[in-house]
Amino acid sequence: MLAEVLHTLPQVLLDGLTLGTVYAIVALGYTMVYGILELINFAHGEIFMTGAFIGTAIFLTMAGFGWIGAMPAILTLILVLVASSIVTGVLGMGIERVAYRPLRKAPKLITLITAIGVSFLLQDIVRFITEFKKGNYIITAPSLFTDQVTIHTSSMLSVFNNAQMRSSSFILIMIAIVMMVALDFFVNRTRWGMAMRAVAQDRETAALMSVNVNKVISLTFFIGSALGGATGVLFAIQYGTIDPYIGFILGMKAFTAAVMGGIGNIRGAMVGGVLLGVIEMFASANLSVLTHGVLAAEYKDVFAFVILIIVLIFKPEGLFGKAVIEKV
Template identity: 75%
Template sequence: MFAHIIQTLPQVLIDGLTLGAVYAIIALGYTMVYGILELINFAHGEIFMSGAFIGTAILIGLTGVGWIAAFPAVVTLILVLLITSVATGFLGMGIERVAYRPLRKSSKLITLITAIGMSFLLQDFVRFITELKNGNYIVNTPALFSGKVSVSASSLSSLFDDATFKVTFIVVLLVAFCLMIGLEIFVNRTKWGMAMRAVAQDPDTASLMSINVNKVISLTFFIGSALGGATGVLFALHYGTIDPYIGFILGLKAFTAAVLGGIGNIRGAMFGGLMLGILEMFAAANLSTITGNVLGAEYKDVFAFAILILVLIFKPEGLFGKAVTEKV
């Protein structure tokens, strides 16, 4: 059993890092909004899904006019990421303005129900548009980067099996880490980032110090949604097939990653996403071996959530979170 786990480790790390990077960026959207509003924006998963469809639609359009064949893939990727990020950023701002801002003084339960309602609304809207244009709500994304790379892990040690990955693995990791590092710099090194941290700490005091709280909240939704939309493009490019329901399960897991790392903590969301992705791929590759074929790869979610429960039992605030004393 141990030998099998070691043999599959290189492939598990490759697949886990790819999936974990997707979870990490989506988790950033959850943790940013929660850090300021203490709101779980359950529509964020559907913003990620919308980004996947917007990016795919742009790629299909560019393929139709011959752009992809005429221009380098990197140029096309940057263009698609920029357009999709701006579109989903404004979508997130619109959702905040229409659905959340009027309920800001209401109970958190009402806002939570509204977020779930927006999630279903976006799902059905995207499905309706896709079926109207395509005749089917499952869409294949045009290949922008093709080819696979073999990793000769066995040459490093006879304990390892060789591994393979698609070129999009490198693309996903590079773009994901650039986005995460860029967000970290923005939040900690810029004037707007300082304003976001001030509003997260005490919105009333921040407003007394001439900070426009509504603008800061709108900016938070824009950035979080833009990141989610860009991640949707990366997901569509790597996995090749999307549907209007991919945002639900991925959004739920990304929220889990945010909780695992410590919701409201940006670095915690990054680490939680990467950790959850690796755990999930580890379970998919080795769960049947560990349990003697009692549990198969389809139970990988159970394994990942069991780890989450154990972590939260001993550290309820998450791995990077800080215990907060509630004021009475």
């Protein structure tokens, strides 16, 4: 049994890292909004989905005009990422302004229900538009970066099999790392990042110190939504097929990653996303072996959530969170 697990370990780690970076960036949107508003923005998964559809629509439009083959693929990807990020960023700001800001002083449960309602609204809008234009809500994204690279891990240790990595996986990981490093720098090294941290710590005091709280919150939604939209484009390129419901389950897993890392902690969300992706891929590849066929790969989600429950039992604040002492 151990030998079978070790055989697939290099491939599991590569696939888990690829999926985990997607979870990590989407988790950043959840943790940024929660850190400032203490709001779980359950519509964030649908913003990710919207970004995937917007990016795919741009790709298909460019392919129709013959532009994709006329310019380098990486340049095409960058242009689509920028366009999708701007659109989803503005969408996130609009959702905050229309749906969340009027309820800022309302009970948290009302805002949570509103977020769930916005997520269903985005699902139905995207499905309606897609079916109206294409006649089907399941869309196949253009194939880019399909080259396969073999990583000869068997030459390192004979117990490992070689691993296969698509060039799209490498690009996804590299772009995700750039986005995460840029966000970390922005939050910790810039004046706007300082303002975001000040609002997260004490909104009323930050307002008294001449911080425009509404602008900071809008900027937070813009950045989180822009990152989510860009990740949706990368997801479409990597996995090929998208539908209006991909944001729901992926958003739930990204939220799980944010909680696992410590909700409100940006670096914790990054680590939690990667960790969850590796755990899920490990379960998908080895769950049948570990349970002697009792559980198949379809139970990988259960395995991941069980790990989350264990983490929360022994460390409720998450892996990187800090316990908060409530003053009475």
